[in-house]
Amino acid sequence: MAALVSLPGTQFLTRLHPRAFAATKRTNSSTLWVSSRRVRATVEETQRIGAMATSEGDVIPGVVVGAGRVGQALERMGNGRDMVVKRGENVPEDSTGPIFVCTRNDVLGSIVDATPPSRREDLVFIQNGMLAPWLESKGLSQATQVLVYFAVAKLGDPPLDGKTDTNPEGLTAATGKWADATAARLHSAGLSCSVLDAEEFKKPMLEKLIWICAFMLVGARHPGATVGDVEKEHREEVADLINELAGAAGKEMGVEFDAGIVDRLCAYARSVAHFPTAVKEFEWRNGWFYEISKRALESGKEDPCPLHTAWLRELGVVKS
Numbered sequence: 562m563a564a565l566v567s568l569p570g571t572q573f574l575t576r577l578h579p580r581a582f583a584a585t586k587r588t589n590s591s592t593l594w595v596s597s598r599r600v601r602a603t604v605e606e607t608q609r610i611g612a613m614a615t616s617e618g619d620v621i622p623g624v625v626v627g628a629g630r631v632g633q634a635l636e637r638m639g640n641g642r643d644m645v646v647k648r649g650e651n652v653p654e655d656s657t658g659p660i661f662v663c664t665r666n667d668v669l670g671s672i673v674d675a676t677p678p679s680r681r682e683d684l685v686f687i688q689n690g691m692l693a694p695w696l697e698s699k700g701l702s703q704a705t706q707v708l709v710y711f712a713v714a715k716l717g718d719p720p721l722d723g724k725t726d727t728n729p730e731g732l733t734a735a736t737g738k739w740a741d742a743t744a745a746r747l748h749s750a751g752l753s754c755s756v757l758d759a760e761e762f763k764k765p766m767l768e769k770l771i772w773i774c775a776f777m778l779v780g781a782r783h784p785g786a787t788v789g790d791v792e793k794e795h796r797e798e799v800a801d802l803i804n805e806l807a808g809a810a811g812k813e814m815g816v817e818f819d820a821g822i823v824d825r826l827c828a829y830a831r832s833v834a835h836f837p838t839a840v841k842e843f844e845w846r847n848g849w850f851y852e853i854s855k856r857a858l859e860s861g862k863e864d865p866c867p868l869h870t871a872w873l874r875e876l877g878v879v880k881s
Contacts, residue, residue, distance in 0.1 A: 624653075646675075664688075665842075707743055712833060720750060722753055726828050727825050728829075735757070764819075768818065776792075787834060788834055802868050
């Protein structure tokens, strides 16, 4: 019989005799219980086995919206069985499978409008930023979301996994209806992807939001600075901002971050050191923190993100 065994960051099929497969148990330390015998699988082993077991038949065909770098990369993982929807086109009602939305945040509303109501629960959002309030406003709070930690340098290039020295198992994660299918697709290309429930997903989602808001803002204060420059030359600035934003985000969302958040986010910065910096998509990124500050100030409380607010004003992103 074929038994599905789930490990953090990896899924694979393994052939086991019915009597031999007594039970499986998912744990944070990637431990399997088989026939009452404990087997500890290293990150390298689970990824190797997952890659061996993943085949063309394991990737569920779907729809890819957008033909940019990431859209093309995801479509190639579908082995020619996906439907590609380009700008201005509608998602067909008779389409099946996950709908990977590979577009900028500012066109998400039009993508939802171009998707039949009966298919909207199949949308898979891979965008950066705080999507939760917008998703809720569209009745899509349970939609599949993916934290993308792989990069595609240019059209046609293979994606590069954003593994770091603090998280060598990989950081990409997915939650929602099509999380398993998304993970299988990424695994087929040798990329990591953990499948998390909605509550588990909240913490890494916020960490990535903090990363992009902190590094982009600090970098913008130093014209021409790359992400690597920020990590190497302006470490104290970005560390102070990370801690400030983490405090505000944790209180707002009821999340307690694990120790070492600055080290984790700086490690990721080193893995994408060549990335340029700029404050972009304000509504979806830094704007979420700025709204927290505005609410606090309007109610007579102290600004929970004073550095963030001051630097946004310094750059003219918001008015003084």
